[in-house]
Amino acid sequence: MSFTNIKDLENLGIQKICIDSSGTDKEFVYVCDSENKVLKFDKASLVSEKKPTIIEISDATTSSIAWHGDKICFGYRKVDFLVGSEQQLVGLVKKGNFDADEIAGPLEFQMEVTAVDVNEETVVAGSSDYAVKCTNLKDPDAEIKTRSLDAEILCVKLDPRNEYVAVSTVDGNVTIINIDSFSVDHTLTNVFPKFESIDVSRARIQMSWSKDGKWLFIPSEGCVKSFLRRRWEESGLYRLKNHENVNFSITTTSQCGKYLAASSMDNQIAIWDSEELDLLTSQQFKRNAPGTTIITDIEFSPFSTRQLIIADSNKGICMFTAFEESASTDIAEEKKHSLDVEDSDDDSIILNRTSRKKENLFDDEAMDDDEETRMSSDIGAIKKQYNFDNPDIGALEEFGFNVGQPDTHQMIQSNLPSTSTDLMQSAFSEPAAPRKMVIPERFICNSTPADSEVAQRFLKYNRFGTIRSYVNEVQKISTIDIEFHDKSIHGDIHIDNFEINYELADISMKVVALASVENRKKEKELDKIEDDVEDLGTNEPPKEKKGTSILHVIPVQAFDGQRWTMTLPRGDGCIDVLCSNTQVVILTKKRNIRVFTIGGIQRQIFTHFAPILTATCFDDRIAIASVVGSEFYEQKKTPQWRFEICEYSMDQKSWYKKSRTQGTTGAVSRVDVPVETGEQLDWVAYSSQGKLAVMDSAYNVHVLSAPGFWVPIFQGSTVLRGVSDSLFPVGLTDKEFRYIYCRGSRTPVMNGVNAPTTVAWKVPFCQPESLRTDMEHTLFIKELALADTILEKNGRCSTTETAALNSAIVKLFAWFAKANSDGLAAEVASLAATIKPIQMLCNYASKLKKVALAEKVAEIGRQMTESNDDRTGGEDEIRPTKRIALATRKVRKAPSPVPEDQDSEDGGERNQEDIHSRYNTSLDVSMSSQPVQSLERLAKNPFAKGAEGSSEKEPGTQTSLSIFDQLETVPVDQRKRAREVEPTVSSNPTARKQAKLKFGSNSADEHKKKFEKTTKSVAEIEKENEAESPSCVEKPVKKRFSIENVKGARQKVKSSYCTNFIFVPGPHMEELVGF
C-alpha cells in the first residue's frame, strides 16, 4: 500500500473526481473544483510530471460533475453581467468538448448546484435550494421533473437499474425517489449525523450503489451503512476499527462491484469486500502541506483496479495503491501498454497477468501457498502478503477477472498485427491453470462426523441400534457403548477403546463390527520394534510391515459366535466398515472392498472403480456411492456433481455364477442418484425390505422403485422449523421413513433421549388436502408395492398386493363415478392389472345407473381379455382341453337384442375369437374366482367381441358372449325363466343369491317381445339419467348401503328404463368401496 506523489490541483476547496461510469473510457479522469476549473487527467499526468488539461468554465463550477459515456454533466454558475442575472445550471457536454457554445443546460436551479449524476438516459441534480430535478436526455421534449426536499442536497446518485435516485440531504436523511414518477419512494431518516450546511469541513455523504443496484451504501458515523433495495432496510455495516466516532464522508464502489472504498473525515481510507463486509485494507492519508487537508473525493482508478484516486481539499490529488504489484508485472504491463496503441485496455493488461510466468513475480513464501490453487496469480500473492489470504477473497473474480472465460486481452492481442514475437510469446507462453475442484468429502451414513473437539459422537445410529464413542483425553478414557434398540437381541456392550481407538463401526441384527483407521504414530512404533528384532541378527527376508488398521467383529446371533479381529495390510487401511446379517464388509484406502463372513472367513476382495463417497449394505448386497465426472454448473455458481450408486450383489453361494458376459452386468449394477439442484448426496441406506434409498442435503428422500425410477417419498423442507435445524435419517421401512429432528444442530443430541419421528411415505402429489389425491396417492403406493413383489417373485405377497391395488382402484373408481367424472372413472378402470375388478366396476357403474360408463368399463374388460387372449395364444404351445363349461354354454346361450345383420358380419371373426378364447387359461383363473355366477353359467370369454352375435345363426359355434353384454341385453323376465330351467347348483349362498339374477333365455321370440317393450329411446334414458344422477360438481357423499339397498336398487332397475342392465354385486363390493 502506498500513495503516489501528490500532484497539485488548481484551487483549494471541495474537489470532485469523476470517471466514466459506463466504463468505456479508461484513459481520463476529470476533477472539478469549486472555482471555475475542470482538470482532465490521464495516467501519466496523475503519476508523473505531466500537466493535466485545464478546462476553464465560466463563470464558476460547483464541485459537481458526473460522466457517463459521451456525456459529462457538471454544475456551474453563469453570470450575465449586462443584465445582471445569475443562472445556476447543470451543463451538459458531449465527447469532452467543453467549448462554451457546446455546453447545453438541461437543468436550471435557483441556487448553486451541489450534486449531479448522469447515466445513459437520465440526468439528475440537486441544489442548495432543496430541489432535485431530473430529465430525460434521450427525449429532447422530456419534461423536467422536480421534487423539493427538506434540506440542502448533498449527493444525488442514480440507481444502476435507472429506477431510483438516492438523495442525501444535510438533515441526515436519504430520500429514495422513483425516477418514473419522481415521487418519494422511501425516506431513510437519521442515517448520518445532520449538520447545517455544506462546507469543506463537513462530511460530504457521497453515496454509492452496488454494481447490481441491490445495495445502497451510505457513509455514516463510524461506519458505512448498506441498505437493501426495495425494502430499504439496513442490511450491513462496514466498520473500521478504532474509528467508531469518526464520520465517513465518501464512498465508492469498484467497477467490478466487489469492493467498497470509503474515506472518513480524519482521512482514513478503507476498502471492504462489499459482499462479505470484510475489511481488506485501510490506510491513513497524510500530507505535510500547510492548511487543512480533508479528503473530498475518492474514486477507483480507471487505469488500475487496485488503485484509488484521492482528491483533497488542500489542492492535492494522488493515487493510492491498495494492493501492491510486482515490478516485473509492471514491466510487462508497460510492454503491453505500449503494444495497445488505440484499443489499449489497462485493466485487460492486468487481467492477462494470469498467463505470465509467475516464478519471478513473487517471493517463494507467497508462492508456496498460492501455486497449488487456481488463484495462482500475483493478486493472490499480494493479498497473502497483506494477510488477506481468505480463500473466498483469493479468487481472481474478486478483482473483476473472468476466470474460465476467454481472456479478452489475449483476444485483442490476437487481432493485432504481430509487432513483436517475444511479446506475443510472452503473452501466450503459459495457458491458464486448469481449475481444481474437490469432489464432495467422503462421509459415513448414520454417523456423527468425526470431530477432534467433540467428546462424544455416534459411530452409528441406525434402525438396529446405536454405537457411541466417548473420549476423554484428559482422563485417558475412551469407551464404546453398543446398544441394540431391541434388548432381546443382545444387551448393551461396553468396550474400552483407549488402546485401539476404533473410529468406524456398524451394527446389524446379527453382528457388530468395529474398525480403526491407520495411525502413523503407531506404525512408526511398530517399525521401531520390528527393526529392533531384525537387528538381533536374523537373515530372514524382511517381513511385510504390519498394519495398524484393525477390524473387530462381535457376532451376536451366530452359531458359536466368537469375537474375531483382523489386521488390515499397511497402506490399505479401513475407511468404512459395513455389516449386514450375512457379511462384514471393509472399504479400504485403496478402494478395495473386502468381504468377510460373520464368522471371519475372508471371502471376496475387489476394487471399486471410483472414489468412495459413502456406502451401505443389506444382506448380500453392497451399495457404494461415488461421484461421476467432474462438477457442472447450472445457473447458480455453486458446483454440482452427478452421483452414482454401484450395487454389488455378493450372494455367497452363487456370486460367481453371475457372469457379465451373459447379456447382463453380472453382479454389478449401477444407478444414478437424484439430488436437488445445488445439493449433494447426504445419506444412502437400504430399507428394511432391501430397497435402496437416498437423501440429499435438502432432506429429500427418494426410494428406488422396482421399475427403476426414484420415487420421492419425503420432503424434509416441509418439516424443518428453523434454519439451523436438520434431520438425521435413521432408517426406512416399506411404508415409513424415520428420522431424528435435530434442533439447532446437524446431529442428534448425545445426552438425553433421541426420539425418532416416523412418517409415512408421502409422494408429493398436487393438492394434498384433497381426498381424491389421497386415493391417488394410495393407488400409486400400492402399485409400487406390487412392483416390488413382482420383482421379488413373491407369489403370495403378489396376490395380497394385487388385491390391495384392486381395492384402491375400486375406491377411486367409486369416487369418480359418484362425482360424475365418468371419464376419469373409465381411466381408473383401465388401470386395473387384472380382469377381476373390472366386473365389479361394471356392476357398480350399472348400480349408479351410468349406462355409458358401464359400457366403457365393459369395453375395457373386453380389450383386456383380448390382449390376454393374444398373449396366451402366442405363448401356449400346449393348449388345454376344452372345458366342460363350453358345452353347457352352448345350450344356455342368451339371445341377443342386437339386429341379426350385425351378427352375420361378425360371424367369421367371432369364430376366430372363440377359438382363441377356448384356450384362454388366464381367464379360467380370473373368472373362477368370481362368485357372481357359477362356472357353468359363464361364457369362457365374457369379454369377447362375439358376444353380440346370435346363437341361432350359428348354433354349432362356441359363442362367447361377454358377461357385460349379457348384463346389457338380457331382459329381466328371461332371467327368471332361466332360473326355472337351470336351478343353481352352487352351494355358495352368494352365488345362489346372485343366481336369481341370472340372465338369458332360450326363447328368442320372448326376448324380442321383451326387447321391444323395454328398449326406450336413448333420449328418454338420458333424460331420466340426468334427473336422477347427482350434479357433476357435487362431491360424493359417503353412504353405506345394505343388502336392502341393493334389493331396492334391483327393484328399481327392474321397473325402470334400465331393464337391460342387471346389477350383480361383486365380491365384497361394499367393503371395498367402503360406503
Next chain:
Amino acid sequence: MCSVMNKQLLSCSLKIGKQVAVVKASVATDGVDQQMDFSFYDWFKKLELQLIGFLAGNTLIDVIPSVSDTRPIRLISGDIGPFEAGVPCKVPIWTAILMKRKHNCHIVMPKWMELEELKKLLASEAENDGLAELPDHFFEICHMLVRDATDDIYDVEAVKSHIQDIYDKRDAKLRTSAIAFLSQLLETTAARAEANGRTGN
C-alpha cells in the same frame, strides 16, 4: 376458624393449582355462596395427591421401547402397542413407568419438560400477576417422571430446580391471594355483623 380455613385452603391450593383460583373468584364475587364453596372445598380435599397422581397417570407419553412386540396389549381403556424397538409410541404414563422399571423402554420427556421450556414457564410465572398457564397435571407428571425416569431426563438437577421454582412462585402467589381474600372476607363478615347489629338495634 379463619386460621383453620386459611391453612386448609392453602394446602388444597398447593395440590390442585389453578382450580383453587376459580373457587376463590366465585367466593370473592358472591360471598353468599360461601357454603357451596366449602362443598367444593370438601370435594377438593378428597383429591389427595395419590388420587391426582393416579388421574395424571392416564396422560399419554412417548416411550421408546427396548423390546418388540407386534401384539398390542388390549385393555378396557384401549390398546397399548404394538411395540417396535427404537420406534417411539404413545402409552399412558403409568404404563411407561412400569416399562421403565423393567428396563423395557426409555421415556421421552414432554417438550414442556425440557429445560428451555421450563425457563420460559418460569419467566411467564414471574411476569404474570396471576397464575400462568401450565400444562395439564404439570406437577404430577413432573413428579412421576423425575422420580422414575431420572436417567432419561437431560440435566435432571436443573430441571428439578426449575420445577421447584415454578412451584414456589405459584405457592407464594396463592398464599398471598388467599390471605388477602380471607382478610377481605373477614372485613365483609365484620361489616355485615355490624350492619346486622345496627339493624337489630
